[in-house]
Amino acid sequence: MSKFWSDYPIIEKEIDAVSSIIAKNAKCKDKVIESSILDLLNSGGKMLRPAFTIIASKFGNYNEERSRALASVMEMFHMATLVHDDIIDEAEFRRGKETVQSKYGKNYAVYIGDFLFCLCFRVLATTSSIERGIDVDTQVMSRICLGEIEQLNSRFDKNVSVKDYLKRTSGKTAELFSLSLYIGAAESSCDKKICRLFWNIGHNIGMAFQIIDDILDYTATDEELGKKSGNDLKEGIYTLPLILAMKKNPSVFENILNKDNYSNEEIDMIINIVKNNNGIDDAMKIANKYSQKAFRDINKLPDNEYRDILLGVVTKLLERSY
Amino acid sequence: MSKFWSDYPIIEKEIDAVSSIIAKNAKCKDKVIESSILDLLNSGGKMLRPAFTIIASKFGNYNEERSRALASVMEMFHMATLVHDDIIDEAEFRRGKETVQSKYGKNYAVYIGDFLFCLCFRVLATTSSIERGIDVDTQVMSRICLGEIEQLNSRFDKNVSVKDYLKRTSGKTAELFSLSLYIGAAESSCDKKICRLFWNIGHNIGMAFQIIDDILDYTATDEELGKKSGNDLKEGIYTLPLILAMKKNPSVFENILNKDNYSNEEIDMIINIVKNNNGIDDAMKIANKYSQKAFRDINKLPDNEYRDILLGVVTKLLERSY
Numbered sequence: 001m002s003k004f005w006s007d008y009p010i011i012e013k014e015i016d017a018v019s020s021i022i023a024k025n026a027k028c029k030d031k032v033i034e035s036s037i038l039d040l041l042n043s044g045g046k047m048l049r050p051a052f053t054i055i056a057s058k059f060g061n062y063n064e065e066r067s068r069a070l071a072s073v074m075e076m077f078h079m080a081t082l083v084h085d086d087i088i089d090e091a092e093f094r095r096g097k098e099t100v101q102s103k104y105g106k107n108y109a110v111y112i113g114d115f116l117f118c119l120c121f122r123v124l125a126t127t128s129s130i131e132r133g134i135d136v137d138t139q140v141m142s143r144i145c146l147g148e149i150e151q152l153n154s155r156f157d158k159n160v161s162v163k164d165y166l167k168r169t170s171g172k173t174a175e176l177f178s179l180s181l182y183i184g185a186a187e188s189s190c191d192k193k194i195c196r197l198f199w200n201i202g203h204n205i206g207m208a209f210q211i212i213d214d215i216l217d218y219t220a221t222d223e224e225l226g227k228k229s230g231n232d233l234k235e236g237i238y239t240l241p242l243i244l245a246m247k248k249n250p251s252v253f254e255n256i257l258n259k260d261n262y263s264n265e266e267i268d269m270i271i272n273i274v275k276n277n278n279g280i281d282d283a284m285k286i287a288n289k290y291s292q293k294a295f296r297d298i299n300k301l302p303d304n305e306y307r308d309i310l311l312g313v314v315t316k317l318l319e320r321s322y
Numbered sequence: 323m324s325k326f327w328s329d330y331p332i333i334e335k336e337i338d339a340v341s342s343i344i345a346k347n348a349k350c351k352d353k354v355i356e357s358s359i360l361d362l363l364n365s366g367g368k369m370l371r372p373a374f375t376i377i378a379s380k381f382g383n384y385n386e387e388r389s390r391a392l393a394s395v396m397e398m399f400h401m402a403t404l405v406h407d408d409i410i411d412e413a414e415f416r417r418g419k420e421t422v423q424s425k426y427g428k429n430y431a432v433y434i435g436d437f438l439f440c441l442c443f444r445v446l447a448t449t450s451s452i453e454r455g456i457d458v459d460t461q462v463m464s465r466i467c468l469g470e471i472e473q474l475n476s477r478f479d480k481n482v483s484v485k486d487y488l489k490r491t492s493g494k495t496a497e498l499f500s501l502s503l504y505i506g507a508a509e510s511s512c513d514k515k516i517c518r519l520f521w522n523i524g525h526n527i528g529m530a531f532q533i534i535d536d537i538l539d540y541t542a543t544d545e546e547l548g549k550k551s552g553n554d555l556k557e558g559i560y561t562l563p564l565i566l567a568m569k570k571n572p573s574v575f576e577n578i579l580n581k582d583n584y585s586n587e588e589i590d591m592i593i594n595i596v597k598n599n600n601g602i603d604d605a606m607k608i609a610n611k612y613s614q615k616a617f618r619d620i621n622k623l624p625d626n627e628y629r630d631i632l633l634g635v636v637t638k639l640l641e642r643s644y
Contacts (some may be wrong), residue, residue, distance in 0.1 A: 033471055084436060088429040107410040107474055110432060114406060115467040117436065121443045122460035138444035145437040149355055152429055 004046040004316075008309050011051050014068065018050045021072040022079075025119050036100050036112055040079050043095045048209075048317070049074035049176060053184035056198050058306040060188030069127040070187055073120050074180040077141060080116035081148065083109050088152065089235055129187055136186075140179045147171020155236035156260040158246065158253065165243055166207070174206030197297055201310075204294035208318050211287040214239035215280055218271050230267040236260060240286065242270070245279030252277070291318045326368040326638075330631050333373050336390065340372045343394040344401075347441050358422050358434055362401050365417045370531075370639070371396040371498060375506035378520050380628040382510030391449040392509055395442050396502045399463060402438035403470065405431050410474065411557055451509055458508075462501045469493020477558035478582040480568065480575065487565055488529070496528030519619055523632075526616035530640050533609040536561035537602055540593050552589040558582060562608065564592070567601030574599070613640045 005012040019041060026037035050071030057067035085091075086099040087109050093099060101109035121138075128134045150168045154160050181198035190198075216224075217232045218241050232239055238246075238257075246253050252273055262270070274280065294314060301307045327334040341363055348359035372393030379389035407413075408421040409431050415421060423431035443460075450456045472490045476482050503520035512520075538546075539554045540563050554561055560568075560579075568575045574595055584592070596602065616636060623629045 028468070030468070030471060030475065032475065033468070081436075084432050087432055106428075108471070110406050110409055110435075111467055111471045111474060113432075113436070114403075114439065115464065115471065117439050118460060118464040118467050122457065122464055125447075125456040125460045134447040135444065138440060138447045142437065142440040142444055145433055145440050146350070146352070146355070149352060149430070149433045149437065152433060153352065153354065 002044045002046045004048075005051065005313075008313070010305075011054065011309060011313075014054045014071070015047045015051055017068050018047070018054070018071045018075065021068055021123075022076060025072070025076070025123060032104065032108075033112065033115065036104060036108075037079070037116065039097065039103075040083065040100065041075075043097045045075075045095060046317075047075060049078050049180040051313070052177065052180040052202065055306050055310050056181040056184030056190075057188040059185055059194060059198075059302060059304070060190040062188050066127050066129070066187055067184060069123055070183050071180075073124045073127075073137075074176065074183070076116050076120040076123070077144075078176060080113045080120060081144065083113040083116065085148070087113075089231065091231075137179060137183060140175045143171050143175050147173075147175070151237060154238070156238075156257075158238065158257040160238050160243060162240070162243055162247070165238075165240055169207055169210045170203065173210040174203045177206030177209070178202030194301070197300060201294050201297045201301075204290045204297065205314055205317070208287045208290035208294065211240050211283055211290070212318060212320065215241055215283050215287070218274060218280060230264075230271060233267050233270060234262060240283040241274050241279035244282040244286075245274040245277035248279075248282075249277045287318070294318075324366045324368045326370075327373065327635075330635070332627075333376065333631060336376045336393070337369045337373055339390050340369065340376070340393045340397065343390055343445075344398060347394070347398070347445060354426065354430075355434065355437065358426060358430075359401070359438065361419065361425075362405065362422065363397075365419045367397075367417060368639075369397060371400055371502040373635070374499065374502040374524065377628050377632055378503040378506030378512075379510040381507055381516060381520075381624060381626070382512035384510050388449050388451070388509055389506060391445055392505050393502075395446045395449075395459075396498065396505070398438050398442040398445070399466075400498060402435045402442060403466065405435040405438065407470070409435075411553065413553070459501060459505060462497045465493050465497050469495075469497070473559060476560070478560075478579075480560065480579040482560050482565060484562070484565055484569070487560075487562055491529055491532045492525065495532040496525045499528030499531070500524030516623070519622060523616050523619045523623075526612045526619065527636055527639070530609045530612035530616065533562050533605055533612070534640060534642065537563055537605050537609070540596060540602060552586075552593060555589050555592055556584060562605040563596050563601035566604040566608075567596040567599035570601075570604075571599045609640070616640075 005015060022041055023038060026034050026041070028034045053071035053074050054067055057063075082094065083100050086094060087101045087106050090101070091099050092102045099109075100112055124134050124137060128137070147168055147170070151172060154164060154168070178199045179202070181202040182195055185195045185198045214232065217229055217239065220229055222229055233242070246257075256266070256270060256273070291314075295311070298307060298310055298314065301310075327337060344363050345360060348356050348363070350356045375393035375396050376389055379385075404416065405422050408416060409423050409428050412423070413421050414424045421431070422434055446456055446459060450459070469490055469492070473494060476486060476490070500521045501524070503524040504517055507517045507520045536554065539551055539561065542551055544551055555564070578588070578592060578595070613636070617633070620629060620632050620636065623632075
């Protein structure tokens, strides 16, 4: 497991319990299916989404069994999208470990992702409280898929705007952060104002988190990332640092970004141009704006131990350099 | 639309309404997403699963809006699995039309399938009656994915038994037929005995239907199928005709089925050996057993117009040669 939560044993314990639920759901006669899901589960992800569900659920009438089950849904949905993303990226490694598609083949990864989607809806259907319904959850999940498709459609498109980027990021990342916090609060019967506040906190954490992730693709080493750096660029995914640098100095990119395939030397060159045109710093400024909004809203939450935990982990998360 | 239902205008009208629901759900700012779903919807599928949901719902307190919505869920789930199956098969054509993966690429097909899964759960979550819950539905959906994975894992495995084949077929095809009928009956408050009867009818229709489908891969022309015949064999999917022929005459297959790639000539040769060893006739006998069971149970249903329709279409379906 990731050491991310080691300063918060109370959350670490919950995450262990959530992992056990996922492992139990992955139990399967077919040992390859089971072990590929367990591999993914134990690959050292930070388990942010389930932790957020647990934390938010502590602000209301905490129901251990239900909160943990819903937390597992958030992680299984995330895992399903990761498995399918790795097919698209033809990624060999994630978090330093071989991906499902690399180990068992693309075809297998398609179905393992589908199986995870079904598992996630199954647990959601059996644990959500009847009053609340799961229409919000399933709407969010649709929007996440749309975000992925938008990203795919805008590959190698040098006309992508900051607005396009923010919209896509909102869909593919921030929505699930919002849902993870919201579902925890709503299912423990927090009042509507608190639920909405959690939704917004999730959005702003998610936006800042994804922008920082995209910056790290430009600045971190392969070892720090657990996968190849410059990978987004290679895949034609133009993220905020590049978009901002292009906006500042369009002419320098004119003759570079007109293909749909870059050599490693070209990638290094583009990364340097982005850095020289303040792409990293300007992107960081936007990430900070989202972070500040998140912190402002977290401070509006009722003052308790879990608010402090949330403040602590969000600080840690948004200041990470790996 | 397929002409399959033209003798039953009462069902044809319902299917039109179900198609409109799917089209409405597919509405999307991104026109490529929308049109790829509409292409699939209008590609001339028989819309069996939604028709079954409608028919079964007529045996209870028929609620037009709810039955049609649930019928659309059955078809959207089916569409999602088709899009993903075509990735695995690298299929260029389905029902004589270009597949999503062939037209827009594999990556796109992964996400379009995911989007359809999410749509399907979304409609399910918002229309299922609260009392019934959707745990049965989501369990079935998981089992369907497992059936697909099992099929994938048993590719080019010449030790696959009749039992393995029937189990896999039950998962990947019959379960959704069962669910389509069951959900219609259960959501219109039929009594439990009738719901169970529909479940069994769906199982037996589904088994017979899939066996016949697998036989057609050996006997029909490309034009009749709307895709390449012999495709299962080429993909290493050993179906009932081959399994039965192997059982009857193992030695003749010994030196043929020991690779994981066949030329067109080898495919033709295997098809002939299967035919010469009664693989087709013996498989047809098993299909007929399932058909008989289905007819026996349909006759146990309350005598009404919809029972007659069900008898009529199942006869037509199980006697088809295309």
